[in-house]
Amino acid sequence: MDSTNPYAPPKVQDSVASLDLPTAGCSADDRYLYLTHGATLPDRCAVTNQPLEGGDRVFSRKFIYTPPWVYLLLFVHLLVMIIVAIAVRKSATATYWLSEGIRRRYVRRRGSALGLIGVAALGIFAATRLQDSDWVIGLVMLGFILILLALIGLMLATPLKVRGYKRGTFRISGCSPDFLASLPRGGYPPKQKL
Secondary structure, rough: OOOOOOEEEEEOOOOOOOOOOOHEEEEEEEOOOEOOOOOOEEEEEOOOOOOOOOOEEEEEEEEOOHHHHHHHHHHOOOOHHHHHHHHHHHHEEEEEEEEOOOOOOOOHHHHHHHHHHHHHHHHHHHHOOOOOOHHHHHHHHHHHHHHHHHHHHHHOOOOOOEEEEEEOEEEEOOOHHHHOOOOOEEEOOOOOOO
16 A cells, blocks of 8 residues: 555755755856846856856846846937836846855945946036136036946946847846856747737
8 A cells, every 4th residue: 555645735845955056047058147037047157057056146136137228218318218118027036156256256246337437426526616617517428428337337346248139038148158058958939820
């Protein structure tokens, strides 16, 4: 007689190692990583493909995709562009690992961009205290240009960047070719036929 209980709840896997992490919501081609919401990447650095070490960090990051046409609305009005961007953006959260050296490099880049914003803000404040109007206009313009460059630097100071979105799948760049080769082959999911 069989001693298993057919009404018993299913057994839970005990360790993360027993999960099929490489196929948990991600695939790759030769250039891009494709992931869906809740994806967990393998336990290697996504940028260098190095195995995990003691100082490496796990990141659970929200990837956001806004269609490029939305930025053309800036010519209409800034507020219109912001409202439309919030309405049409797509987001997903994924978990990945970065080695300590890569993480430090991107933290330094963010710190430099934030420092540049601070210097530009102080420059604008100091320019408003000057009496000569020619210097004021020039320094304020320079301050705003530096702030714009710093904001662009902040956007670029991330190791993995969203390059596209289709049918619930994000296309991500920034992974090493060896890391991409270790993932299942794939891309955007095919269109569903009606």
